[in-house]
Amino acid sequence: QRFFFRDTWAEVDLDRIQNNLTEISAHLSKDVEIIAVVKANAYGHGDFQVAEVALKAGASMLAVAFMDEALALREKGITAPILVLGASRPGDVNIAAEAGIILTVFQKEWLKHAQKILKKDAALFLHLKIDTGMGRLGIRTEGELKAMERLFEEDPRLQLHGIYTHFATADELDDTYFNRQLSLFKDMLSIMNHQPPVVHTSNSAAALMHPAARFNAVRIGIVMYGLAPSVKIAPELPVVLQEAFTLHSRIVHVKKLEKGDKVSYGATYEAPEKIWVGTLPIGYADGWIRRLQGQEVLVDGKRSPIIGRICMDQCMVRLPYEVPVGTVATLIGSQEHESISINEIACKLETINYEVPCIITARVPRLYMQKGKLVSLSNPLLDEKSKY
Numbered sequence: 001q002r003f004f005f006r007d008t009w010a011e012v013d014l015d016r017i018q019n020n021l022t023e024i025s026a027h028l029s030k031d032v033e034i035i036a037v038v039k040a041n042a043y044g045h046g047d048f049q050v051a052e053v054a055l056k057a058g059a060s061m062l063a064v065a066f067m068d069e070a071l072a073l074r075e076k077g078i079t080a081p082i083l084v085l086g087a088s089r090p091g092d093v094n095i096a097a098e099a100g101i102i103l104t105v106f107q108k109e110w111l112k113h114a115q116k117i118l119k120k121d122a123a124l125f126l127h128l129k130i131d132t133g134m135g136r137l138g139i140r141t142e143g144e145l146k147a148m149e150r151l152f153e154e155d156p157r158l159q160l161h162g163i164y165t166h167f168a169t170a171d172e173l174d175d176t177y178f179n180r181q182l183s184l185f186k187d188m189l190s191i192m193n194h195q196p197p198v199v200h201t202s203n204s205a206a207a208l209m210h211p212a213a214r215f216n217a218v219r220i221g222i223v224m225y226g227l228a229p230s231v232k233i234a235p236e237l238p239v240v241l242q243e244a245f246t247l248h249s250r251i252v253h254v255k256k257l258e259k260g261d262k263v264s265y266g267a268t269y270e271a272p273e274k275i276w277v278g279t280l281p282i283g284y285a286d287g288w289i290r291r292l293q294g295q296e297v298l299v300d301g302k303r304s305p306i307i308g309r310i311c312m313d314q315c316m317v318r319l320p321y322e323v324p325v326g327t328v329a330t331l332i333g334s335q336e337h338e339s340i341s342i343n344e345i346a347c348k349l350e351t352i353n354y355e356v357p358c359i360i361t362a363r364v365p366r367l368y369m370q371k372g373k374l375v376s377l378s379n380p381l382l383d384e385k386s387k388y
């Protein structure tokens with residue numbers, strides 16, 4: 001395993017990401033564009049690698065959370081349009097304009113400040129965000145909309161390229177609140193002098209469960225990674241998804257404990273009988289947080305519980321029997337007939353599946369697989385310039 005020196009790694013199956021996206025776009029009508037949401041390092045999967053695959057699979061645009069993520073993709077060679085979904089500073093608009101990055105706007109003052117900063121020949125592409133009930137970012141009144149529209153009409157440097165909103169409950173079975181948001185958005189659209197080129201409201205759940213909300217582009221994140229937007233709608237999804245992210249480590253130490261022997265900080269775990277114990281080089285600084293004590297990992301196809309407190313860089317598991325040092329442990333993924341899904345980890349952590357791949361930190365290298373082969377690897381600790 002060259003280019004990383006600690007035997008813990010994540011594997012990202014790029015074929016699965018491509019297939020998920022192909023499945024989804026086949027389900028949508030062909031006049032609906034896909035905006036691939038690759039923020040937060042593509043939900044922990046690798047922003048550049050996922051962006052490449054998503055664009056190849058037909059996405060026409062990428063979306064990220066803030067400008068740094070957009071500029072990072074540009075520096076890695078991505079030339080496709082990138083929409084920044086979050087807030088940005090008016091002072092940075094020239095950088096965005098020059099890098100062909102589309103910003104989200106939702107305050108008239110921001111727009112007026114940007115006008116003062118923008119170079120005279122700049123072209124700044126903007127998507128106007130409407131807050132129809134998410135309560136996060138966006139204009140909320142028709143008055144704000146008309147005032148902003150006037151600013152766009154009077155200044156050719158400001159290109160109103162899109163308008164969008166975000167649903168708070170698209171992944172729930174009850175669509176009352178969803179329908180209220182959708183109709184508010186349509187009301188706002190209806191008072192505009194003319195509709196911008198790109199109109200989008202849907203995240204994964206809305207794109208798959210609410211065809212009436214598609215307009216001419218959808219913002220696809222979680223289902224591209226093969227994960228369901230929520231446990232509730234998982235059984236209703238009209239496409240088959242394949243999880244793309246797995247997590248593995250190799251046992252670095254094996255020992256037999258006698259009844260009463262202790263394991264890890266606080267000596268909180270006491271061997272109930274003679275047991276075999278393995279040590280894994282993964283801990284809470286890798287995002288494998290302490291709450292995961294007791295979670296099972298797969299060793300030799302058997303579910304093996306993490307015993308004692310999880311340390312910063314290591315944790316211990318109770319082995320089914322003696323296995324050789326170097327045996328692979330699968331923390332997320334499958335071995336033989338057993339599998340541990342991201343959803344199982346999310347349940348153990350009392351969180352949602354989105355959070356799990358996001359919290360696996362950068363010091364866990366990502367290995368990219370295509371057609372079963374390792375095609376690239378990202379290890380921010382030892383990047384391309386490293387001599388190792």
Ligand SMILES: Cc1ncc(COP(=O)(O)O)c(CNc2conc2O)c1O
Nearest residue numbers: 037085166203204219220221222229354
């Ligand atoms: C504005 C916006 N559009 C689209 C998406 C993609 O959603 P999906 O992954 O469900 O398809 C997100 C994800 N935003 C978040 C996902 O988790 N927390 C968030 O704020 C978003 O914030």
